[in-house]
Amino acid sequence: MQPIDYGILVVVVILLVLAVRYAYRHRNECCGNCSGCSSCHACSKKNKK
Amino acid sequence: MIFALAGNQNCGKTTLFNQLTGSNQHVGNFPGVTVERKDGVIRGHHDVTVVDLPGIYSLSPYTSEEIVTRDFLLNNHPDGIINIVDATNIERNLYLSMQLIELNLPMVIALNMMDEVRANDGTIIIEKFQKELGVPVVPISASKNEGIDELIETAISTAGAKQKPKRQDFCTGAVHRAIHSVAHLVEDHAERIGVPPRFAATKLVEGDAPMMNALSLSENEKDMVGHSVTEMESELGTDREAALADMRYTFIEGLCKDTVVKMGESKEHRRSVAIDNILTHKYLAIPIFLAIMMLVFYLTFGVIGSALSDLLSFVIDFVTGAASAGLTAYGINPVVHSLLIDGVFAGVGSVLSFLPIIVVLFFFLSILEDSGYMARVAFVMDKLLRKIGLSGRSFVPMLIGFGCSVPAIMATRTLSSERDRKMTILLTPFMSCSAKLPIYAMFTVAFFPKHRALVMIALYVTGIVIGIISGLILKSTIFHGKPVPFVMELPNYRFPSAKSVALLMWDKAKDFLMRAFTVIFVATIIIWFLQTFDTRFNVVATSADSMLAGIGKLIAPLFAPLGFTDWRVSTALITGFTAKEAVVSTLAVLTGTSVSNLPAALAQLFTPLTAWSYLTFTLLYTPCVAAISAVRREMNSTKNAVAMVFYQTGVAWIVAFLVYHIGLLIFH
Numbered sequence: 001m002q003p004i005d006y007g008i009l010v011v012v013v014i015l016l017v018l019a020v021r022y023a024y025r026h027r028n029e030c031c032g033n034c035s036g037c038s039s040c041h042a043c044s045k046k047n048k049k
Numbered sequence: 050m051i052f053a054l055a056g057n058q059n060c061g062k063t064t065l066f067n068q069l070t071g072s073n074q075h076v077g078n079f080p081g082v083t084v085e086r087k088d089g090v091i092r093g094h095h096d097v098t099v100v101d102l103p104g105i106y107s108l109s110p111y112t113s114e115e116i117v118t119r120d121f122l123l124n125n126h127p128d129g130i131i132n133i134v135d136a137t138n139i140e141r142n143l144y145l146s147m148q149l150i151e152l153n154l155p156m157v158i159a160l161n162m163m164d165e166v167r168a169n170d171g172t173i174i175i176e177k178f179q180k181e182l183g184v185p186v187v188p189i190s191a192s193k194n195e196g197i198d199e200l201i202e203t204a205i206s207t208a209g210a211k212q213k214p215k216r217q218d219f220c221t222g223a224v225h226r227a228i229h230s231v232a233h234l235v236e237d238h239a240e241r242i243g244v245p246p247r248f249a250a251t252k253l254v255e256g257d258a259p260m261m262n263a264l265s266l267s268e269n270e271k272d273m274v275g276h277s278v279t280e281m282e283s284e285l286g287t288d289r290e291a292a293l294a295d296m297r298y299t300f301i302e303g304l305c306k307d308t309v310v311k312m313g314e315s316k317e318h319r320r321s322v323a324i325d326n327i328l329t330h331k332y333l334a335i336p337i338f339l340a341i342m343m344l345v346f347y348l349t350f351g352v353i354g355s356a357l358s359d360l361l362s363f364v365i366d367f368v369t370g371a372a373s374a375g376l377t378a379y380g381i382n383p384v385v386h387s388l389l390i391d392g393v394f395a396g397v398g399s400v401l402s403f404l405p406i407i408v409v410l411f412f413f414l415s416i417l418e419d420s421g422y423m424a425r426v427a428f429v430m431d432k433l434l435r436k437i438g439l440s441g442r443s444f445v446p447m448l449i450g451f452g453c454s455v456p457a458i459m460a461t462r463t464l465s466s467e468r469d470r471k472m473t474i475l476l477t478p479f480m481s482c483s484a485k486l487p488i489y490a491m492f493t494v495a496f497f498p499k500h501r502a503l504v505m506i507a508l509y510v511t512g513i514v515i516g517i518i519s520g521l522i523l524k525s526t527i528f529h530g531k532p533v534p535f536v537m538e539l540p541n542y543r544f545p546s547a548k549s550v551a552l553l554m555w556d557k558a559k560d561f562l563m564r565a566f567t568v569i570f571v572a573t574i575i576i577w578f579l580q581t582f583d584t585r586f587n588v589v590a591t592s593a594d595s596m597l598a599g600i601g602k603l604i605a606p607l608f609a610p611l612g613f614t615d616w617r618v619s620t621a622l623i624t625g626f627t628a629k630e631a632v633v634s635t636l637a638v639l640t641g642t643s644v645s646n647l648p649a650a651l652a653q654l655f656t657p658l659t660a661w662s663y664l665t666f667t668l669l670y671t672p673c674v675a676a677i678s679a680v681r682r683e684m685n686s687t688k689n690a691v692a693m694v695f696y697q698t699g700v701a702w703i704v705a706f707l708v709y710h711i712g713l714l715i716f717h
Contacts, residue, residue: 019567
């Protein structure tokens with residue numbers, strides 16, 4: 001494997017970590033349509049700004 | 050300075066809030082409950098905040114919205130109240146206004162929709178109106194941004210001068226005597242807990258249990274309150290709640306007679322009534338609804354959405370091809386090359402291609418909702434839903450469930466009956482959510498290209514039918530009893546707002562893209578890894594020797610009776626647990642194809658009959674983990690959530706089994 005292969009893998013791993021973190025933080029949320037929902041933004045535990 | 054913005058539902062409160070604050074908003078929750086709270090700083094007044102309270106019709110403690118509003122006004126001590134009143138529906142709106150005045154806080158009434166009143170030859174004598182009520186009144190039109198500046202200045206000066214309502218006593222006769230005698234009795238108790246004595250007395254006369262508890266009256270004092278109420282009731286010949294309501298409406302009637310020049314029936318209302326004569330017709334309503342939905346599906350899956358989706362697939366394939374060529378040119382390691390092209394690009398790309406379909410579908414649905422039609426559908430569905438033990442009010446969460454189960458399950462909080470609420474939560478996941486659309490779309494393209502819209506409708510109808518059957522079973526087993534009565538306000542039909550429609554489409558698209566680049570991305574990489582390596586982490590020549598195949602072959606026998614013989618098919622179903630779109634991305638990775646070739650690859654794994662069986666299973670089986678979490682939270686029971694998962698998966702298995710074997714009998 002060349003350095004560029006390792007570079008690509010590092011990027012993929014970083015993106016993977018960010019994706020897992022995002023998915024975990026928003027794990028209780030819906031699939032969008034917040035503007036039309038009576039529980040808008042109330043489906044996540046943390047308040048959003 | 051903090052203002053509370055209070056008013057009925059559908060009176061333009063949110064519009065006014067947006068006009069007052071612009072983009073300076075913060076969204077959160079009231080503590081202890083999950084009722085939404087929005088705060089905002091008023092434009093041009095950085096030290097003035099307005100809190101948007103939930104839309105309510107009275108300050109009685111029956112719903113969580115009413116309790117939250119009342120508690121905020123009594124305990125948080127805002128500097129003032131801005132009470133927004135719909136001038137086109139003034140009598141009903143003033144009922145809340147009178148109760149707000151009793152809180153004895155600086156208050157301004159914003160008479161909204163004055164443009165509609167004027168357009169229909171009505172008028173309100175503002176000077177006399179505010180003199181009778183004892184609070185400043187400012188005519189506005191929130192949607193047209195009229196009168197907003199005057200409202201802000203009036204509210205700030207009223208609160209700054211701590212100008213309380215000049216009048217709180219709107220009653221005469223027996224009610225007046227009862228309230229005053231109770232007010233004298235509880236004055237010291239009320240002052241001790243920081244509640245205006247008049248407000249406390251009115252609530253006690255109404256029979257408000259929380260107020261009675263909060264005042265900590267002695268038994269003797271409670272008896273005296275009861276005695277005053279009994280005297281009032283016997284004198285008037287009516288119960289306490291009716292007596293108070295009658296008192297308020299008598300005052301409102303007199304006030305409106307003196308100050309309101311009635312507008313003629315608005316043309317918007319006349320138009321709505323004329324349209325409703327057809328759209329809510331006893332026999333035509335449901336066929337019309339089905340016809341409208343068929344048209345929406347046809348335009349989405351058969352014309353506009355599919356064309357845009359095909360175009361996007363072409364672009365994704367082009368980009369994938371270019372990336373592959375680029376990686377090859379750089380001499381990238383074959384495994385890394387496979388990770389990027391066969392994993393990430395194939396998996397994420399296969400899901401991304403369905404973005405246009407999602408956006409187009411929600412474009413049409415938001416038009417229907419924004420126009421006011423969906424409120425009529427809830428009304429029309431009431432009769433049908435009562436047959437399965439629910440009311441039309443349950444239709445609203447179910448309708449939301451066609452978008453996503455999570456907000457649908459949360460929307461069941463609007464159901465006052467716990468029985469109705471639990472039953473609706475359990476039935477809502479049968480309403481096929483939008484995350485399953487990529488699965489349906491992919492299979493219809495592969496196996497039923499000439500009948501896309503029809504297949505989609507058949508799937509949705511199947512979900513609804515199974516939901517109805519489940520409802521009948523639940524009604525006669527766990528959930529005995531009758532649903533609560535259904536009362537709802539039908540707003541006038543209106544031309545859909547381009548801004549609302551665009552906002553919804555953007556919300557949906559944004560979330561879809563976020564899920565594709567997060568949840569789907571993660572699932573794709575995991576699947577790629579498991580199908581590329583064996584248990585010793587050697588690269589396999591064929592995926593049949595991989596770790597994933599080992600796992601898949603363990604569960605495949607469970608699905609063999611449904612016609613799915615290939616392990617890849619059943620493995621894809623497992624990934625649907627994280628996100629339904631992941632079923633498509635998993636199949637793309639496992640078949641090692643590009644987006645546009647996936648239909649051909651699926652044709653190697655399925656026949657039209659097994660495809661139909663597969664679609665039936667994905668339609669009905671367990672919702673995603675986010676929806677299951679929502680069920681667990683809302684029902685406050687892990688056991689119920691797990692039971693729901695098993696129930697739905699069991700139903701999905703049985704129905705898919707029947708579909709497959711009945712199909713075999715018919716076609717073979």
